Amino acid sequence: MSSVSVRQIRKSFAGLTVLDSVDMEIAPGEFVVILGPSGCGKSTLLNVIAGLDERDAGQIFIDGIDVSDLEPSQRGLAMVFQSYALFPAMTVRRNLSFGMEIAGRPKTTIAEKVAWVAKLLQIEALLDRRPSQLSGGQRQRVAIGRALVRSSSICLFDEPLSNLDAKLRAETRVELKQLHETLRSTMIYVTHDQTEAMTMADRVAVMHKGKVEQFAHPQSIYEKPASLFVAGFVGSPAMNFLQGRLDHAGRFQVGDIGIDTSGYGFEDSSRERDVVLGIRSEDVSVVDQGTPESIPATLAFTELLGADALSWFQCLGKRFSVRLGVNEARAMQPTVGLCFNMAKASFFSAASEQRI
Amino acid sequence: MSYVVSSRNATFGSRAARIGMYAFLVASAIFFLLPLLLVVINSLKPMEEIRQGNLLALPINPNFDAWVAAWQSACSGLDCGGVRPGLWNSIKITVPAVVISTLTGALNGYALAQWKSKHANLIMLLVTVGLFIPYQAMLYPTVKILSTVGMFRSYVGIVFVHVVYGLPYTTLLFRNFYIGVPDEISRAARMEGATFLRTFWSIILPISTNVLVVVGILQFTGIWNDYLLGLIFAGNDSMPMTVQLTNIVNNSRGAAFPNVNMAAALITAIPTLLVYFLSGRYFVRGIAAGAVKG
Ligand SMILES: Nc1ncnc2c1ncn2[C@@H]1O[C@H](COP(=O)(O)OP(=O)(O)OP(=O)(O)O)[C@@H](O)[C@H]1O
Numbered sequence A: 001m002s003s004v005s006v007r008q009i010r011k012s013f014a015g016l017t018v019l020d021s022v023d024m025e026i027a028p029g030e031f032v033v034i035l036g037p038s039g040c041g042k043s044t045l046l047n048v049i050a051g052l053d054e055r056d057a058g059q060i061f062i063d064g065i066d067v068s069d070l071e072p073s074q075r076g077l078a079m080v081f082q083s084y085a086l087f088p089a090m091t092v093r094r095n096l097s098f099g100m101e102i103a104g105r106p107k108t109t110i111a112e113k114v115a116w117v118a119k120l121l122q123i124e125a126l127l128d129r130r131p132s133q134l135s136g137g138q139r140q141r142v143a144i145g146r147a148l149v150r151s152s153s154i155c156l157f158d159e160p161l162s163n164l165d166a167k168l169r170a171e172t173r174v175e176l177k178q179l180h181e182t183l184r185s186t187m188i189y190v191t192h193d194q195t196e197a198m199t200m201a202d203r204v205a206v207m208h209k210g211k212v213e214q215f216a217h218p219q220s221i222y223e224k225p226a227s228l229f230v231a232g233f234v235g236s237p238a239m240n241f242l243q244g245r246l247d248h249a250g251r252f253q254v255g256d257i258g259i260d261t262s263g264y265g266f267e268d269s270s271r272e273r274d275v276v277l278g279i280r281s282e283d284v285s286v287v288d289q290g291t292p293e294s295i296p297a298t299l300a301f302t303e304l305l306g307a308d309a310l311s312w313f314q315c316l317g318k319r320f321s322v323r324l325g326v327n328e329a330r331a332m333q334p335t336v337g338l339c340f341n342m343a344k345a346s347f348f349s350a351a352s353e354q355r356i
Numbered sequence B: 001m002s003y004v005v006s007s008r009n010a011t012f013g014s015r016a017a018r019i020g021m022y023a024f025l026v027a028s029a030i031f032f033l034l035p036l037l038l039v040v041i042n043s044l045k046p047m048e049e050i051r052q053g054n055l056l057a058l059p060i061n062p063n064f065d066a067w068v069a070a071w072q073s074a075c076s077g078l079d080c081g082g083v084r085p086g087l088w089n090s091i092k093i094t095v096p097a098v099v100i101s102t103l104t105g106a107l108n109g110y111a112l113a114q115w116k117s118k119h120a121n122l123i124m125l126l127v128t129v130g131l132f133i134p135y136q137a138m139l140y141p142t143v144k145i146l147s148t149v150g151m152f153r154s155y156v157g158i159v160f161v162h163v164v165y166g167l168p169y170t171t172l173l174f175r176n177f178y179i180g181v182p183d184e185i186s187r188a189a190r191m192e193g194a195t196f197l198r199t200f201w202s203i204i205l206p207i208s209t210n211v212l213v214v215v216g217i218l219q220f221t222g223i224w225n226d227y228l229l230g231l232i233f234a235g236n237d238s239m240p241m242t243v244q245l246t247n248i249v250n251n252s253r254g255a256a257f258p259n260v261n262m263a264a265a266l267i268t269a270i271p272t273l274l275v276y277f278l279s280g281r282y283f284v285r286g287i288a289a290g291a292v293k294g
């Protein structure tokens, strides 16, 4: 268990800023997921923490000690790579023991450690095979084993499950989470899979264009996204957005309809400005058209999802998704009104795109 | 029923294509093998049959007299020891030159593939330029440099020249192979605490067998068959076989013995042929591996 702090890290490749002042304080034993779209700098951040990529500015602290200028192997962390990166010409056993051989650990210790990790990950039967003789899932286990075998107090994972099929991915996700419960090492886990982020993380850092947009508990990222980007990126279907204006009385004006926002806890009280209302599909209710404070909408189509249904409406020129019971969705009128649960809504400043 | 007909047509079509392909392959094989066949036939003929002047005739009394003569008694200039002494010289030159230029090329190639900066591209450009400058243009400066350091016309000198002239080539081939090896493998090794050299030796070299064989063979053939560099840089004591072969063929004293010349040429070619036969499988695999990456 070690703490990691990332302070003001900047990094650019040939003029392209990839990390823009990244700050992150990670507590000992925490499971942190870094979530973000492709190319937002997740791998780069991980590589900078590991020491595999040079940073341009800023520092990395591990347990309060500045490790920014140390070699990767001296930072006491282990890493699982996106492509597994097993050593092709070595057996699984040597893949696991290579690092300890270099560190000059005694043979008996190495053998014990390898046996321990092989049992933990159930790869005992594979020890004498080469990576090319393993399936994707087995390779991935070996890669995790190689990271765990030296009992590093910090493990970095770069999308370790992205090459697995859906079923195996779901299984491994649970196993990894259990592994974390047992080992209690600090884990930093990169993914662009939301389910992984929501289910595994103690805290999620959502990255966008080299910046951490929000670093919080997964539930609060879902419920109280800090910015328009986070709101649109997290959750499926994506959050519904409606452009409008807050008037002097604090009502949300969209077209000639005014909606009372007293149920919403504003973080700042400035009024009279352009805002974006964000609302999840489960926080919209369907009422008769013409009901006060409702927005007129026409039904476009309905997706039955088994347990519930998603109805898609055309509303003020935008697509709106509403999560409904299956029967309710089946009986839907073609023209209705939509009402929003203000307690669960999010408002963003149209100018800064930040939550207000 | 129609699919039966069409499938029969298909087999007919593919069989025709197959026959055509084999015909082409046999024709090309004959085209390339015919000269070799002529040399073999005539090296087995005694002088009387050669004098009859029909190159294409099969030997009436085939024997290895010409081969024996070529091996141990053919004359080049004043000494009449055949190509035998040259064989040892050639081995002494070729083996270290091949090993050093191949391994150094691999190390260089790996370093260049790893090193991602503008400087690396510049160096790659220079290496490529080095590849395209003809030997002849570099001969004089090389002679000058080697004379200054006292290595001109010596054994060490000729090995050195082969290594240096081979390096751009081997470096380029290895670099192109290593570019295709995922970067994360080297990064993983670094996480495990392996140094650059340790990574190269324990992880990268073992996955390079096919390229090593291809580059090794190309270097071997190139250096073994070299004549010009050997003639200029080797010095009298370490003249390679090719130089001796030319001397035998061009011997102006006494009568000409075409059968002996042909036998000597064949003896000189045997090692390269052997290398191809013994490693043909790796060679093809290596070339394919280079082509499709990985
Ligand atoms: N070695 C490099 N040289 C130049 N640009 C690079 C390099 N590595 C990454 N980049 C750029 O930096 C940006 C961030 O890359 P990074 O690999 O960190 O993305 P990522 O968030 O991990 O994406 P993904 O989810 O696709 O893995 C990308 O725009 C990429 O093109």
Ligand SMILES: [Mg+2]
Binding pocket: A042, A043, A044, A082, A158
């Ligand atoms: Mg990545």
